[in-house]
Amino acid sequence: MAVIAAAGKIEIGPRGAGAWRRLLSDPLGAFGLALVLLVVAIAIFADLLAQYSPTQLDIRNRFSGPNAAHWLGSDHLGRDTFSRVVYGGRIALWVSLIAVSLSLSIGLVLGMLAGYGPRWLDNTLMLVFDAVRSFPTIMFALAVVTILGPSLNTVIFIVVVTTIPVYGRIVRTQTLSLRTHEFILAERALGAGPFRVLLHHVLPNVIGPALILASMEIPVVITIEAGLSFLGVGVRPPTPSWGSILNDGYAFINDTPWLIIAGGAPVVITTLGFTFLGEALRDIFDPRLRRE
Amino acid sequence: MAAPILDIRNLSISFATPRGSVDALRNVSLTVPPDRIVGIVGESGCGKTTLISAVMHLLAHNAIVRAGTIQFEGTDVLTMTEDRLRDLRGRRMAMVFQDPMTSLNPVVSIATQMIDIQYRDAGSTQDKLQRAVAMLRKVGIPDPEQRIQGYPHQFSGGMRQRISIAMALLMNPALLIADEPTTALDVTMEAQIIHLLRQLRREFKGSILFVSHNLGLIAELCDEVVVMYAGEVVEQGEVRELFHHARHPYTRLLLECDPARIAATTRRLPTIEGSLPDLANLPGGCIFAPRCPQAYGPCASEAPGTYAVASGHTARCFRVRDG
Amino acid sequence: MRWHQATLLVASGCAMVEAQANLLEVEGARVRFRTLGFLRALIAGAKDPYIDAVLDVSFAVRAGETFGLVGESGSGKTTLVRAVLGLVDLWSGRIRFDGSEIVDRSDAAFKPIRRQISLMFQDPQASLSPRKTVRSSITEPFIIHNMADRDLEAEARELLGMVGLPVGLLDNYPHQLSGGQARRVGVARALALRPKLIIADEPTAGLDVSVQGEVLNLMNELQGRLGLSYVIVTHNLPVIRHVSDRLAIMYLGRFVEEGPTAAIFARPLHPYTLGLLGAVPQPDPDKRREEPGLMGEVPSLNNRPRGCEFHARCLYVQERCRVDAPVLTEVAPGRRAACHFPLAGS
Structure with missing residues (x-):
């Protein structure tokens, strides 16, 4: 009888205050959280932090090193690098936030439909997911850019399409295991329709792992955006982006090293922050995945 | 009387938990004589699982042995080295678990598993396989030469439990511990397994410690019975004596509650009022006093000792002492 | 239609x-x-x-x-x-x-x-x-x-x-x-x-x-x-x-016996019911059974036996049971059993 009870149990992670305490007591998690908060704060208060417009030219002061007027120096068009980094962070976060929430929501819906719906729907969706995942991301991205032209929206579109299967798969697996649980049968026995079951009883149980996955996906999206912009097929100039700053730095590496540092460091910091935070959250909310 | 196979004296075990120390076993004494089937009966939370883990010395990490000894064939299990213990387990004492699906390795064939456990013995693999086949035949697996090459999932629940019993008996242990071995089985399978255990015991020298919550199975199989409640042995005695002349109020209530013992059909089934005491915060006095319909003067304040009812029959109750 | x-x-x-x-x-x-x-x-x-x-x-x-x-x-x-x-x-x-x-x-x-x-x-x-x-x-x-x-x-x-x-x-x-x-x-x-x-x-x-x-x-x-x-x-x-009040006993997805509970427990009609009742351990050491009762296991649903689906385990099996499947019929007032030779009759 103990066996029956144990098999039916669903792990319940800690809630509220307990989770916060455990996050802050994990040094890497706390460090990650601090980095993430820093990056987010800079992006939000970009208008206050930047003394210049990111696109304001000042040809006479090209390639200046860090000084009181330009904290991180200026680029080949005399634009203030610090302002461009700050506004570039806004772009990076904006892109990743939009892309991740879009692919998360679509992935959740499709994953739950695949897991709970009829067999043929599951098979079809899985086929589509596999097909999408089997394209190399960069090749797919270049093809899409060629068709749609480079823009912020194209970057978001690419990221959304390629990451939907990631969420879709994990949500489908969770849903499949949930649907055999007795409480789902109990809901159906009460007369609850499939949409009520999915919304009220499946969603709360699958959203946790999906959100953790999403927080670990944000740095990936940031690097994809930076990478595409670096290749010149991402955000259109003169809009600032960490990737295009890096590209400028690469082109003018003989004139100044500061552009490379200013474009690269924020990518590293943001990626590390979100990764540490995501791993700490996963350890707290999904103890089964912890390595001990 | 011959020296007992297993002799547990005044065993007390606690668990360190975030809520404080939980006294799971208190002052437990019991003996298993050679060639006897001793049944431990009790409801959830009575400590029977802790007791058998202690005998196998497989206690959880947060368990603390406060007092007592567990003598197995004359040596104390609790002070044995891990090497000696490993040698003992499987060879001198063996265990049959509740769920044979989880106690057999799902990805290894029965033949390999049964040859593996004979690793300490000399002899060719062929000999070991023959012994395994012979043992499977004894526990009633049809066509054992072929079936032994199969994997656990290819057998039904009843057959899997027969295989676990065969594996346990393969090394001819002095003590077989059976922990609710039929709980996962249907009633007709259960009857067959009990019948099998009774048959096997005529063939094998050895004792059985049989743990169950089912009074019917205890009556059916055991020679002696130990009744546990909330971490204490409240009554023990020979099986007939105990079923017909139970003295402890808990044993009596437990027997009364069993629907199989109620002759005239009734819609109002008896229950035991109240609930188990909190083992982290034990009340003084008799452990059963708060639920006992016969509690009187000393029960609430003083803990009863173990008093003899008849030869080999004791109960931990003041009513026995005071007549 | x-x-x-x-x-x-x-x-x-x-x-x-x-x-x-x-x-x-x-x-x-x-x-x-x-x-x-x-x-x-x-x-x-x-x-x-x-x-x-x-x-x-x-x-x-x-x-x-x-x-x-x-x-x-x-x-x-x-x-x-x-x-x-x-x-x-x-x-x-x-x-x-x-x-x-x-x-x-x-x-x-x-x-x-x-x-x-x-x-x-x-x-x-x-x-x-x-x-x-x-x-x-x-x-x-x-x-x-x-x-x-x-x-x-x-x-x-x-x-x-x-x-x-x-x-x-x-x-x-x-x-x-x-x-x-x-x-x-x-x-x-x-x-x-x-x-x-x-x-x-x-x-x-x-x-x-x-x-x-x-x-x-x-x-x-x-x-x-x-x-x-x-x-x-x-x-x-x-x-x-x-x-x-009333009871039905199922075997391999079918009813083999149905009737008032008291009557079934007093006098089962189907041999399977008898075996099932006999398999329940009695909490009385004086009533130990020497026989294990029903032998064998429930057959697989993939491979239903011919004739009466219980015949391989039945203690009272006869020639007819191996070929001819019984149907659930009223044997006594209010009592149905799927057996060619219901026990109360013999």
């Missing part, structure tokens, strides 16, 4: 007589499960890639009675009650509840029935949504059936009162409840819409003998107070003997 009309005529004729008595009528229920996918079956050349989990089952539950459904694992008892509620698809057969027939098998058609019949689950902890409070679990039936305009807080308090739980538990989550409490919450939830029939799947499984009485007594008390009918699905024969 003609056949259909004819049965309808007969059925309506019967309904005139029995409508008051029978709350639930199941006729010729059959549930099949696919064992192979469509493509695989085609490749393997399997003509019939199905197993019959429930076969040819007809029974009726009268208003106010407790009907016991007994069988070993794999006998189809749980599948049968789930089919009644439309939780698994009925392959063929008819279900009438309270005089009206369920015409099609859509969720919409079953919705009214799911309001009048509640299902109580074996593991109450697992049957409560893990991230919902007790309040939200026991008031959910009202929301599902568009009755959210009621005073849900008052309903929740009343329901907890009916099952003897303190109101303080309303904000607890399932994992914060004890086994007994969770079971009572399960009862409260089943009672929410004031159903006429409660189907209880193993209501005492996993409970200690000293507390299983509490749950059964509560169910009995509620039956008296609210005029409920019960279908109790169980393998626990000692319990069902006390709490049921």
Whole structure:
């Protein structure tokens, strides 16, 4: 009888205050959280932090090193690098936030439909997911850019399409295991329709792992955006982006090293922050995945 | 009387938990004589699982042995080295678990598993396989030469439990511990397994410690019975004596509650009022006093000792002492 | 078509007589499960890639009675009650509840029935949504059936009162409840819409003998107070003997015997029933059995034996049993058995 009870149990992670305490007591998690908060704060208060417009030219002061007027120096068009980094962070976060929430929501819906719906729907969706995942991301991205032209929206579109299967798969697996649980049968026995079951009883149980996955996906999206912009097929100039700053730095590496540092460091910091935070959250909310 | 196979004296075990120390076993004494089937009966939370883990010395990490000894064939299990213990387990004492699906390795064939456990013995693999086949035949697996090459999932629940019993008996242990071995089985399978255990015991020298919550199975199989409640042995005695002349109020209530013992059909089934005491915060006095319909003067304040009812029959109750 | 009309005529004729008595009528229920996918079956050349989990089952539950459904694992008892509620698809057969027939098998058609019949689950902890409070679990039936305009807080308090739980538990989550409490919450939830029939799947499984009485007594008390009918699905024969009025014994998805509980326990008609009753261990050391009773195992549904499906295990098997399948027929008044040589006759 103990066996029956144990098999039916669903792990319940800690809630509220307990989770916060455990996050802050994990040094890497706390460090990650601090980095993430820093990056987010800079992006939000970009208008206050930047003394210049990111696109304001000042040809006479090209390639200046860090000084009181330009904290991180200026680029080949005399634009203030610090302002461009700050506004570039806004772009990076904006892109990743939009892309991740879009692919998360679509992935959740499709994953739950695949897991709970009829067999043929599951098979079809899985086929589509596999097909999408089997394209190399960069090749797919270049093809899409060629068709749609480079823009912020194209970057978001690419990221959304390629990451939907990631969420879709994990949500489908969770849903499949949930649907055999007795409480789902109990809901159906009460007369609850499939949409009520999915919304009220499946969603709360699958959203946790999906959100953790999403927080670990944000740095990936940031690097994809930076990478595409670096290749010149991402955000259109003169809009600032960490990737295009890096590209400028690469082109003018003989004139100044500061552009490379200013474009690269924020990518590293943001990626590390979100990764540490995501791993700490996963350890707290999904103890089964912890390595001990 | 011959020296007992297993002799547990005044065993007390606690668990360190975030809520404080939980006294799971208190002052437990019991003996298993050679060639006897001793049944431990009790409801959830009575400590029977802790007791058998202690005998196998497989206690959880947060368990603390406060007092007592567990003598197995004359040596104390609790002070044995891990090497000696490993040698003992499987060879001198063996265990049959509740769920044979989880106690057999799902990805290894029965033949390999049964040859593996004979690793300490000399002899060719062929000999070991023959012994395994012979043992499977004894526990009633049809066509054992072929079936032994199969994997656990290819057998039904009843057959899997027969295989676990065969594996346990393969090394001819002095003590077989059976922990609710039929709980996962249907009633007709259960009857067959009990019948099998009774048959096997005529063939094998050895004792059985049989743990169950089912009074019917205890009556059916055991020679002696130990009744546990909330971490204490409240009554023990020979099986007939105990079923017909139970003295402890808990044993009596437990027997009364069993629907199989109620002759005239009734819609109002008896229950035991109240609930188990909190083992982290034990009340003084008799452990059963708060639920006992016969509690009187000393029960609430003083803990009863173990008093003899008849030869080999004791109960931990003041009513026995005071007549 | 003609056949259909004819049965309808007969059925309506019967309904005139029995409508008051029978709350639930199941006729010729059959549930099949696919064992192979469509493509695989085609490749393997399997003509019939199905197993019959429930076969040819007809029974009726009268208003106010407790009907016991007994069988070993794999006998189809749980599948049968789930089919009644439309939780698994009925392959063929008819279900009438309270005089009206369920015409099609859509969720919409079953919705009214799911309001009048509640299902109580074996593991109450697992049957409560893990991230919902007790309040939200026991008031959910009202929301599902568009009755959210009621005073849900008052309903929740009343329901907890009916099952003897303190109101303080309303904000607890399932994992914060004890086994007994969770079971009572399960009862409260089943009672929410004031159903006429409660189907209880193993209501005492996993409970200690000293507390299983509490749950059964509560169910009995509620039956008296609210005029409920019960279908109790169980393998626990000692319990069902006390709490049921009538009983059906299932084997390989079929009824092998059906009748008043007291009569079945006193004098079983089918050899399987006899074997089942004999397998229950008696808590009396003076009544030890020397024989193991029923030998062998329940055959696989994939490979149903010919003739009487019980013949290989039957102690009274005769030549006819190996070739000729018996049908469930009335052997004595109110008692049916599927056996060529029912025991009471010999």
